[in-house]
Amino acid sequence: MIAYLLRRAAWGALVVWLVATLVFVVYFAVPRDVARLIAGRQASEETLAVVRARLGLDQPLIVQYGRYLGRLTKGDLGESFITQEPVTTIIARDIPVTASLAIGGAALWLLLGISAGVVAAARPRSRIDRAITAVALFFYSMPSFLVGQLLLFFLFFQFYLAGIELFPPGSYVPLSEDPLQWMRFLILPWLTIALVTGAIYARLTRGAMLEALGEDYIRTARAKGLSERRVILRHALRSSLSPVVTQFGIDIGSLLGGAIVTEVVFGLPGLGREVVQAILKQDLPVIIGVTILSSALVVGANLLVDLLHAALDPRVRV
């Protein structure tokens, strides 16, 4: 198991390195005048030369690449072309917002999705099962920005018109400052993420539960005289968690994508909004920094998922 995890960690490092190389190739190796990008259109040749020298752009590509990797391993992501701020500072400022959004959203989607799936599977083909399946299909087939807009329209705008500011967008209060306000500003973005992805989990959980409920060991659990509640929650749900965790590992990547869209829709000052602005302004260090960071996060999260798998299934723990 330890060897397996080490191997996975090595693979993860390789993936991050590949991503770093890829962004380097895309942004620096292709013919594009980065110096002009920074100095502006009217800059004289001398200015450009100075900028090139300062950024090392006059060096051969391989040297640039070596320096780039060298800085990366020291955790130095460079400075923003626009604000000259270190990218790490920008990330450190933005990441609490994105982390709050992503972790809260994921927690809510797991909670909503799994419980909806369990309730549906407990009474297959009943009215509640059909209702849950229909609602899940509805959200499943909607793009998340649309869900966000709908939530804003019904839960913010309608109340706003009536003079109540219930869940205003565009603000963020750190958790450490005021947990209630933190939740208030994040609840709609969380729902946006949770409803769309949670729908997948409702369907997934329902299917896994129905399969588990047909297993022989469920009959044994019933024959032991356990309550139906216990049969469902302790026995059937327990077996259904493994496929859910597998799916979760797959979805962690798209969680960051979803967070970007959601931050833009709700005007949250997070990494997603930062990177969108950076792309518009061609602020390469910021784009690269965020890209590498998110690949590292996804790799790390998948490692966690592996650990979770081992914790869930004794047959994996060898």
Place this chain on the structure above:
Amino acid sequence: MSMTATDSEHVLLDVRDLNVSFDSPDGVVEAVRNVSFKLDQGRTLGIVGESGSGKSVSTQSIVGLVQGARISGQARFDGRDLLMLAQPELRAIRGPGIAMIFQNPMSCLHPLYPVGWQIMEMIRAHQSVSRSQARLRAIELLGQVGIPRPDVRVDDYPHQYSGGMLQRAMIAMAIALNPRVLIADEPTTALDVTVQAQILRLLRHIQEQFGTAIIMITHDLGVVSEIADDVMVMYAGRAMEQASREALLRRPRHPYTQGLLRSRPQADSLGRALTSIPGQPPSLIAGARGCPFQPRCTQAISRCATDMPPLAVLAADGNDPHRSACWLTQAEDAP
């Protein structure tokens, strides 16, 4: 299986006219039809029949383990009709009243919980004992059924046990609450022959020790001859023949039972394979006429195709009732 009134206080489980049917796309599946049997304290009833004959459904339905079925009839246990009980009352009976052992031990334990935990869970569902007391009891039970080093193996997961050990663990679980009835549904089918013999010995030992009444479901007459006191032979959801073991083995009356006995390997009393009666397994869809065994029966007469013979007591066997559902045997015994 005696019907006399004096015996009735020893009758632990009295099932009468049990009918179980399922709705299916092809029509109503009549899995169990008019089955009646009795089980006395400390005795073993063997239910024999080939795959699909309704052995499992007829026993599982009386404790409410069959879902999506229409069930009618009576199943008196402890003065109450199990078929009339609500789920909570039935749950209280499952375990301490009637416990079950199933056919495939590999799939009957939850793969994600330790074996001991699963036994403790059963104990704690019915008795208010502490976790550590339940654990001690689980270790004791595992030792009783012959698991080596039970204090260590109690924490193992099912995949760390062999098939025979799993079946022993299932038995340990089933006897955890000293049940009055133990329903063993083909407990040895998935196991190899030597382990089969050990498991049967274990069950007999438990019966001697605790006076447990056992229903032994099997498609193997060898198992019946080892352990059963009384036998019910089932075919297509019906009881074809009911008798004491001696009577049944000495003089089987129903052509189906005769076929079963003939197809049984003689040398090996635990042999399997009863499939050598030629012909197709019967359809259980409602509406068929006549005796379900008639298409495969070498002795069938014209009446067999149109009328189902009742399960009648054969006069010849005196006060140990031997019943058979066959026009021929009934004609033989007619005065």
